[in-house]
Amino acid sequence: MEFTTQLLYPVDQILLAVMIFSIMFGMGSSLTVDDFKTVARYPRGILIGFLSQFGLMPFFAYGLAIFFNLPPAYAISLILIGCLPGGTTSNMFAYFARGSVALSIAMTTASTVMALLMMPILLEFYTAGFVSEISAELQTSGTGVEFVIPTGNIIGSLVLVLVPVMMGMFLRHKSPAWAKTAEDTAGFMGIIVIIYLIGTVFVRHTGLMLQTPYDIYLSAISVGLLGFLFGYWMSRLFKLSPIFQRAISLETGIQNGPIAFAIILLSFSEPYQSQMLWLAILYSSFIVISSSFITLYYRKVGKFDFEVFQNTTIHNRLFGEDYVSKYPEGYLPDRIKEDPSQGSNPGQIRSVGK
Amino acid sequence: MEHRIIAKNLADLYREAGNRFSELPAFATRKKELQWSPVSFGELYERGVNLATGLIELGVNARDHVGLFGDNRFEWILADYGVQLCGAADVPRGRDVTDAELVYIINHAEIKIAFLETTVLLGRVLKLKKDLPKLKEIVLLDSDFRAGDQYRSIDEIEHLGKKLRAKGDRRVEERIEGIKPDDLFTLIYTSGTTGKPKGVMLTHENMMSQVRGIPVELSCTDRVLSILPIWHIFERVFEIFTISCGVCTYYSSVRHLGMDLKNVEPTFMGSAPRLWESLYQKIRKNVKQAHPMRQLLFHTAYFLSRQYRNSSYFLTGKKLHLDPPSTLKHVLLAPFHALRWLIVLPVYGFFNVAVLEPVRMSAGGSLKATISGGGALPVEIDRFFNYIGIPVLEGYGMTETAPVIAVRLEDNIVIGTVGPTMQDTEVRITDIETGEVIYPNPALPHEGRGLRGEIRVKGPQVMKGYYRDPEQTEATIQNGWLRTGDLGMITFNNCLKILGRSKSTIVLLSGENLEPEPIEMRLTQSPYIEHCMVVGQDQKHIGALIVPNMEGFRDEGFQKQSLEELANDPEVRTIIHSEIKRIISVDNGYKRFELIHDFRLLEENFSNGEELTSLFKMKRHVITDKYQNLIDEMYHQESNEEV
Structure with a gap:
């Protein structure tokens, strides 16, 4: 599949840049220094989250690229998406999926910082094969240029993306009320811009939607779904409590899409840029839909144990840390009976993104 | 489970x-x-x-x-x-x-x-x-x-x-x-809104039927x-x-x-409705004081929620039906509502999560439901909370029925009604004058739905009687049917709608009947009006006794220490006068005889147990007695003016 015209016009690129800026700014607005301290409170959860985010996800992306035999630019883009840290969207989904918001926020914070180190390493490792494929292609076409993953640029883009996050955190520190507004406005703008971009791309490149082979769609959708599935099972295997399982599952599947856009725009050139962007757009659109359904599902299955958790938390909040809630015989299913989190207080932060 | x-x-x-x-x-x-x-x-x-x-x-x-x-x-x-x-x-x-x-x-x-x-x-x-x-x-x-x-x-x-x-x-x-099931578990003396205390005898079975239902x-x-x-x-x-x-x-x-x-x-x-009124005022005040961007976000969220919910109420048949529903209209409008529902859903989803959820936190954020009773919930407030996603279920009952007669269900919210009747409970609507059964009456179209009358109840929750007062008991319960003294109708979706207290109906000199509660309810939503009672029995026009709202005027910059000072400030009078004119107007759908011609500001607030019952209902006879001089003055002045 070839891109005959540019996927994004300059005006779209500006819009995209504004969106990235405001979303990252909104992300910063929702964070406080305390969130970094929270990371230390959930070492197990963070570690398992780290394993699924930087261990499982890039591996799945790589596996899908190999399995579907994707063209190299798409493969690189998919792997890039797999290596991304988590975004604030996952915190909101975790809240409505009756997962641990505190863990979700802590994971987002930790992974964003870790990404500076992990992303270049992982990209280098997984994309090597595809990079040489492109280089070979370039050699045969006779341009004589060698294709490399611009590691420096990627780190540069990551740092650049973190600037608005810092600015947001500063605003949050200065005026929590304004920060809350910035956060909501950013979320709203994110939705509007995504809808606009998909709309214009759809109108301008109707053919493109139809031309895109099914395996590209499948890989863009599957990478998130695999993240949800294995994030869940991995944390379940390690016997984390259900609210942590749901948080880790969502955090693993939902990546920070805007960072992908920033890196692609700043570090790659045409003709690969458009191909890579297209996959990132597809992922970003489908992940909203799939995580909405997953959230509705988790919300339903998690109702009972979340209510137990919440009631226990409130008992400890009001009656003292030592209070033990004793439910009637047979009321709690075996699944959560022995769960330490049902008896002690993990101090979940309740409000959306705080 | x-x-x-x-x-x-x-x-x-x-x-x-x-x-x-x-x-x-x-x-x-x-x-x-x-x-x-x-x-x-x-x-x-x-x-x-x-x-x-x-x-x-x-x-x-x-x-x-x-x-x-x-x-x-x-x-x-x-x-x-x-x-x-x-x-x-x-x-x-x-x-x-x-x-x-x-x-x-x-x-x-x-x-x-x-x-x-x-x-x-x-x-x-x-x-x-x-x-x-x-x-x-x-x-x-x-x-x-x-x-x-x-x-x-x-x-x-x-x-x-x-x-x-x-x-x-x-x-x-x-x-x-x-x-035994028939033994009393409690004997409750109601001061009620009229007369001397009556001892309501409630039995164990009365209460157990409520627990079951x-x-x-x-x-x-x-x-x-x-x-x-x-x-x-x-x-x-x-x-x-x-x-x-x-x-x-x-x-x-x-x-x-x-x-x-x-x-x-x-x-x-x-x-009680009072609780929701004050929470409503608080939320509105917070929104008003937030900066413009937040206001815009809130109003957008509220607007979307209204569109979304109205369409889903329409599609699921939970719209208030006071007239017989028309199938043709439903078939014609259904595609429109289905389309609107579908378009609004994703955007509403986002706003519900980002903007409305924090608002819901003001009520704790975990309320599955709350039953409001002890008085009518103003429709605007009812709508507001249901739109922002706090399920306020309005119920209807009285001490004599231990107390619930009807209550809205979580999965069947018809705003403006008190829902279907409790299990094992029968409700009749009877003609106020003749006592004839209006609903259910096979002789009338739609069995009498949509027609107003007095509500009568029969069921396991109806009291044993008034203690040592066979006369009152007989006047209230006839053949097992309890006269509630309230006006109501059965809507076309089989919910009960309360239309006021038949005993509080004001009959004007011209013979026009009017219910004071809806007018009072609209007026007390003004931030300037704390309480309000409409009077005018046997007079030409209606008038009102009003307790100004200290907080509302303080927000406007009136630094008054007491209600007394406030009530005597001519500027306060002017503000309230224009408030009344704005709210109770022909443009707002009020009839000419429902317009308030004169009012008096009270220098003292209504207090619990004195002018108000414990559930904040006004005791009309107490207030009338206490302020008889002001009422007389209002109508005396009027007749003078006309001379």
């Missing part, structure tokens, strides 16, 4: 709850903001049994009447356990009971032993002692005070009972077995916040219901409500 206990009587219910939920908290008392002390179901039952044994020893017989005067606190429940477990009935009233009422109730109910909450109440009763020949024993609920020679403490009786139990006293078990599902992981007066049947039915579900009740108060909602995160509560 259904968890509620179905028992034969209240004592049996208490025993069963003690067994089943033994170690779960039953009631929690607030010490500090984040320091509450719980008492478990098991402990409560055990202490209740001890107290009951002590009461039996003091000479309380089965079916005796025991006075219980006080407001929400753990010891109130303990005393109730004691009374129920020894097979007696309690006669409850709040701290705000007047001296005259105390004497009337204690003598009329033939109370030999009475629980009093505070030393203040104790002092009052001791002073009245000579008028209370039958009262033998007084027990103080407040355990901070030691027993004196004229009264006992609740601990003392509990202790006495404990010793007897240890020696093998099992009289309580015998008493529980002896309770309340259409809300609660389990051990729920939390109930208690804010309304416990001695009122509306709050009491929920406390008993929560006991049957193993749910902990947290005692809050009006002063701490805002904080307690956030800390306790209740999942259910009984509430």
